[in-house]
Amino acid sequence: MGVDPKFLLFGSIIAIFVAFAFFVWGFVPDDVEEDEIYGYRLTKRKRLIEEDASYAMVLPLVKVFAHYFRRLPDTAAWKISETRSVLRDKLMRSGFMGAFTANEFLGMCCVAAMCLFVVGLVFSFLMTNTPQIPVAFIGAGVGFSLPFMSLNSAMQQRLIDIDRRLPYTVDLLVLSMRAGLDFMTALDRVVTRGQIQNPDDPMVQELGVVLQEMRVGTARSDALINLCERVKSEYLNSMVGAILQSEKRGTPLANVLEIQVDTIRNKRTAKIEKAASQAAVKILFPLMFIFGAVVLVVLGAMILKIMAEGN
Structure with a gap:
């Protein structure tokens, strides 16, 4: 009784894959150089691995690739140092994706x-x-781009969450300052409360970084500017700009924050109203095709019925 050629071919594919795995394993160095990761980023990595075990499974292989990416020099075809710089910025702005270095992401x-x-x-x-090799290479291309798509999606979602949580968080800060606390003490109370209630709140996470920077001696203005560089939020930029102006002019900070919160809420309301007014125009074009299809179905049935009765 002969063996089905399909099984022979499938077994050959598995054998080739195993041989390729051993070939790759031969390039694994005895001592893998790892990028330094510590502090808040290390905590985020541990937490991400606890939430999704797949990261723990692939992390050793990821570190091997990162070892070689770390050694790659800049070339005329690919300025990898620029790629690392862009990735570092995106990873930092994407929340938990920041638990990985640029080389590890590659x-x-x-x-x-x-x-x-x-x-x-x-x-x-x-x-x-x-086995179709072109299909396999298409799959490899899609696989290489998937982490980038996930990274961009995480960045956008985190920015949306920060803009949504900003007014509420600043309201708590204003209430604490109205109660007689200074800015740093009020910020400490807001961050501590936020970490207890919702440790995944990106606004609380970013304010926690600001608080840590101020505790180690960074000026408040510099810590807030660093916050704007990390987050890239239009609302946050306007608020930090107002805070810096209040420092120069000596305006009470609580009043400035209260005015800025009202301004942000008004801007968000206007933005939502604008999007709602544009929805009717945007949906008109697809509705034309839907209406046309419905008309064709109705008229087609009527025409077929008339033709059948005529015969």
Whole structure:
């Protein structure tokens, strides 16, 4: 009784993959150089691994790729130092994705590319009985780009969450300052309360970084400017600008913050009203196609019925 050629081919694919795995393992250095990660970022990494075990599974392989990316020099074709700089900024602005360094993120892209390369190879074999290398490379390309798409999505969502939580957080800060506390003590109370109630609140996380910087001697203005550089929020930029102006003019900070919160709420309300007014115009174009399809279905049935009665 002969063996089905499909199983032979599938076994060959598995054997090739195992051989490739051993080949890659041969390039694993005895001493993997890791990028330094400590403090708040290390805490975020541990927490991310606890929430999703898949990170713990792929992290050793990610570190191997990161080891080689760390050694890559700049070339005419690829300025990797610029890529690292852009990735560091994006990782910092994406919340928990900041638990990984730029080199580790590139290593994660390589691991995802390898996994989807194998998936594409197996999928093409199951569909056509022949492994299609182009399909596998398409899968690898998609896999390499998936972490970048996830990173951009995390950045956008975190910015939305910060803009949404900003007025409420500043209200608490104003109430504490109205009760007689200075800015740093009020900020400490808001951050402590926020970490207890919702440790995943990105606004509380960023204010916690501001508080840590001020405790180690950074000027309040510099710590707030660093906050704006990390977050890139239009509302936060206007608020920090008003705070810096109040320091120069000696205006009570609580009054300035209260005015800024009202301004932010008015801007958000105007933005929502504008989006609502544009929704009717944006939905008009797809509705035309839907209406046309409905008319075709109704008229088509009527025409067929008339033709049948005529015959």
